[in-house]
Amino acid sequence: MTIDMSMWTGRIDGAEGELARRWHQVVQPLAAGVAPGIAILGFACDEGVRRNQGRTGAVAGPLALRKALANLAWHPTLPLYDAGTVNCDDGDLDAAHQRLAAAVTAIVQAGHLPLVLGGGHETAYGHWLGLANAHHGKRIGIVNFDAHFDLRSAAEATSGTPFAQIAAECTRRGQSFRYLCLGVAETANTRALFESAAKLGAEWRLDSDMTAWQLADARHQLAEFVDSVDVVYLTIDLDVLPAAQMPAVSAPAGYGVDISVVEALVSKIARSGKLIGADLVEFNPTFDQDSHGAKAAARLAWSITRQLRR
Numbered sequence: 600m601t602i603d604m605s606m607w608t609g610r611i612d613g614a615e616g617e618l619a620r621r622w623h624q625v626v627q628p629l630a631a632g633v634a635p636g637i638a639i640l641g642f643a644c645d646e647g648v649r650r651n652q653g654r655t656g657a658v659a660g661p662l663a664l665r666k667a668l669a670n671l672a673w674h675p676t677l678p679l680y681d682a683g684t685v686n687c688d689d690g691d692l693d694a695a696h697q698r699l700a701a702a703v704t705a706i707v708q709a710g711h712l713p714l715v716l717g718g719g720h721e722t723a724y725g726h727w728l729g730l731a732n733a734h735h736g737k738r739i740g741i742v743n744f745d746a747h748f749d750l751r752s753a754a755e756a757t758s759g760t761p762f763a764q765i766a767a768e769c770t771r772r773g774q775s776f777r778y779l780c781l782g783v784a785e786t787a788n789t790r791a792l793f794e795s796a797a798k799l800g801a802e803w804r805l806d807s808d809m810t811a812w813q814l815a816d817a818r819h820q821l822a823e824f825v826d827s828v829d830v831v832y833l834t835i836d837l838d839v840l841p842a843a844q845m846p847a848v849s850a851p852a853g854y855g856v857d858i859s860v861v862e863a864l865v866s867k868i869a870r871s872g873k874l875i876g877a878d879l880v881e882f883n884p885t886f887d888q889d890s891h892g893a894k895a896a897a898r899l900a901w902s903i904t905r906q907l908r909r
């Protein structure tokens with residue numbers, strides 16, 4: 600895969616040298632043998648959202664998110680790499696999932712942490728597959744910040760099915776399915792989806808229980824979940840944020856979880872030492888307003904990298 604670095608441009612604060620660096624001055628194309636770091640990997644895909652009857656445009660997410668990350672101030676953290684983008688431009692989502700999984704596995708085996716930029720939430724299936732293949736025998740806990748369970752059962756993979764697919768694959772592999780969904784909106788999930796979640800042993804927290812004054816309870820629930828697993832896969836569906844903070848998604852939230860609460864919890868996961876992979880999905884620049892959504896998404900990605908302990 601050739602790695603296009605042309606979008607990594609931005610302001611240059613000349614005088615202060617090392618101390619004045621931004622992401623675009625730090626990110627390197629991923630190469631063999633480099634020091635362990637964070638590897639940014641795109642999954643340019645509209646197919647999941649299209650099949651799920653959503654508003655397409657997430658295919659442009661990886662490029663738009665990289666551009667939003669490029670100008671952020673860099674504070675010392677692990678080395679940052681760009682690992683390129685896996686495309687799904689022929690409608691064959693199953694094949695694209697396999698390519699994404701292989702790229703993720705290779706990143707992990709080279710000692711890096713994948714930070715995957717979707718794509719719709721179908722991204723989660725390929726990402727998880729790659730992590731699971733690289734972490735044999737480990738109990739993986741999935742923490743999903745999302746207004747939706749994404750536990751739909753359907754004849755084919757969509758952006759609404761990834762965690763049902765993962766649950767089925769866990770059963771096939773004789774592993775337990777450990778899934779915590781934070782920010783679930785009762786208005787956006789039918790009773791059938793709540794029943795599916797309960798049957799699969801999923802845990803969740805409603806959006807209305809994730810206000811700033813309930814942060815301690817949310818932290819406690821998250822800590823218990825993280826303690827109960829070996830490693831954590833973090834997936835952030837940006838539609839968990841209120842529509843005013845995140846207009847740039849297929850299904851904006853009328854209520855949503857404030858970015859300060861999401862950031863506090865995401866940072867806790869990053870500090871846990873158990874994080875093995877993270878993604879931001881559903882970003883659709885077509886519906887952004889003056890890059891507000893891109894800036895919110897970039898802030899969350901930045902927070903993960905800033906707090907990461909490995």
Ligand SMILES: N=CN[C@@H](CCC(=O)O)C(=O)O
Nearest residue numbers: 651653720747749758759850
């Ligand atoms: N990624 C998943 N999305 C939601 C979409 C809901 C909607 O379009 O309103 C789901 O399938 O539940």
Ligand SMILES: [Mn+2]
Nearest residue numbers: 720745749836
């Ligand atoms: Mn989702």
Ligand SMILES: [Mn+2]
Nearest residue numbers: 746747836838
């Ligand atoms: Mn969602």
